[in-house]
Amino acid sequence: MNVLVCGGAGYIGSNMTAMLAENGHKAYVYDNLSKGHIEAVVPEAEFIYGDLADYDKLVRVIRDKKIDAVMHFAAFIEVGESVKDPLGYYNNNFCNTHNLLRAMDFMGVNKFVFSSTAATYGMPDEVPIVETLPKEPINPYGESKWAVERMCHFQSQTGRLNYAALRYFNACGAGRNSQLGEDHKPESHLIPLIIQAALGQREDIKIFGTDYNTKDGTCVRDYIHIEDLCSAHLLALEKLSTESEIVFNLGNGNGYTVREVIETVKKVSGKDFKVTETDRRAGDPAVLTADSAKAQTQLGWKPKWTNLEDIVETAWKFHSARPNGYSG
Numbered sequence: 001m002n003v004l005v006c007g008g009a010g011y012i013g014s015n016m017t018a019m020l021a022e023n024g025h026k027a028y029v030y031d032n033l034s035k036g037h038i039e040a041v042v043p044e045a046e047f048i049y050g051d052l053a054d055y056d057k058l059v060r061v062i063r064d065k066k067i068d069a070v071m072h073f074a075a076f077i078e079v080g081e082s083v084k085d086p087l088g089y090y091n092n093n094f095c096n097t098h099n100l101l102r103a104m105d106f107m108g109v110n111k112f113v114f115s116s117t118a119a120t121y122g123m124p125d126e127v128p129i130v131e132t133l134p135k136e137p138i139n140p141y142g143e144s145k146w147a148v149e150r151m152c153h154f155q156s157q158t159g160r161l162n163y164a165a166l167r168y169f170n171a172c173g174a175g176r177n178s179q180l181g182e183d184h185k186p187e188s189h190l191i192p193l194i195i196q197a198a199l200g201q202r203e204d205i206k207i208f209g210t211d212y213n214t215k216d217g218t219c220v221r222d223y224i225h226i227e228d229l230c231s232a233h234l235l236a237l238e239k240l241s242t243e244s245e246i247v248f249n250l251g252n253g254n255g256y257t258v259r260e261v262i263e264t265v266k267k268v269s270g271k272d273f274k275v276t277e278t279d280r281r282a283g284d285p286a287v288l289t290a291d292s293a294k295a296q297t298q299l300g301w302k303p304k305w306t307n308l309e310d311i312v313e314t315a316w317k318f319h320s321a322r323p324n325g326y327s328g
């Protein structure tokens with residue numbers, strides 16, 4: 001298929017682009033490079049500089065490149081920033097997705113794979129989380145993603161859209177032999193921050209809260225390797241030939257505490273560094289783990305990276321080879 005990968009210069013989109021190319025698809029990356037990196041776009045793909053706000057350009061690209069399907073990773077992704085700038089988040093995550101869907105609808109392209117998030121569940125009452133739990137986002141980031149899911153739902157009911165909403169838990173690791181890793185600026189995700197401490201780029205790693213009701217008092221998250229995320233997207237894309245609406249959680253099902261992640265980075269890197277215990281970060285649920293049985297049964301998907309040490313190893317290789325990220 002000719003696949004338009006919106007946000008394909010970003011962390012997850014660049015890995016998806018590589019996997020599409022490896023699986024015989026032609027990937028067209030559409031990205032405004034506001035956050036992404038041109039160096040992360042594999043040479044097999046074609047890069048198109050563009051903003052999702054540019055409806056006419058989207059229509060032109062979909063027409064000229066004979067696009068069959070769209071994978072949509074382009075968004076703002078910082079929960080804290082979304083609380084400070086809700087309008088900006090609704091604009092980029094919702095309005096620009098609306099633009100993209102309008103362009104697809106105009107051109108008669110009906111296959112759409114969307115990056116959703118565990119943040120749609122807010123503070124869930126039970127874990128592991130199944131897809132049917134209430135969607136009660138507690139910040140504009142999660143709410144903007146949930147609003148897109150609802151828009152897709154209603155559009156699919158017209159018969160003109162087949163979509164997959166994939167709710168990721170904590171994406172991590174580096175793909176393509178550790179060549180395509182995480183380089184967010186600013187970085188807020190736990191594993192790259194710990195690695196920065198291991199590389200001596202920050203004086204310590206702060207643990208946000210040690211009084212949670214978990215085995216060691218720190219938050220538990222479900223860390224999923226990006227190659228596993230991407231392989232689920234490929235399977236979802238195939239399903240869209242026959243299904244109009246599919247929604248899956250994507251996690252590897254194993255929860256790890258913040259302390260366990262820190263210990264794993266210490267072990268993998270062989271480095272010691274300072275760990276500082278601080279107050280809780282507002283809005284952090286104690287435990288977020290995915291029940292991904294639905295994706296496993298209905299897509300035939302199975303995460304390959306179930307061991308945290310193996311996952312962290314790929315991230316460590318990426319960051320130690322490129323301590324300043326793609327620009328370094």
Ligand SMILES: NC(=O)c1ccc[n+]([C@@H]2O[C@H](COP(=O)([O-])OP(=O)(O)OC[C@H]3O[C@@H](n4cnc5c(N)ncnc54)[C@H](O)[C@@H]3O)[C@@H](O)[C@H]2O)c1
Nearest residue numbers: 007009010011012031032034035036051052074075115171
């Ligand atoms: N990283 C995670 O743990 C995580 C978890 C859940 C969901 N997600 C979702 O996955 C998707 C990808 O996340 P990521 O970590 O790769 O983020 P990222 O910031 O690395 O990538 C996003 C890409 O989209 C581009 N972009 C943003 N706005 C654009 C616009 N208006 N027009 C064109 N391009 C634009 C950026 O330049 C960037 O290359 C996002 O939708 C995010 O909400 C990520």
Ligand SMILES: O=c1ccn([C@@H]2O[C@H](COP(=O)(O)OP(=O)(O)O[C@H]3O[C@H](CO)[C@H](O)[C@H](O)[C@H]3O)[C@@H](O)[C@H]2O)c(=O)[nH]1
Nearest residue numbers: 117118119170188189190193206207208219221258281284
């Ligand atoms: O310096 C840090 C950074 C994080 N944490 C903790 O580490 C865990 C993971 O934090 P991340 O910021 O890496 O990830 P989140 O679980 O907060 O966020 C993930 O889930 C969100 C939805 O809930 C979004 O989708 C987001 O993009 C995705 O990475 C949390 O308990 C957080 O409190 C620390 O202790 N210290």
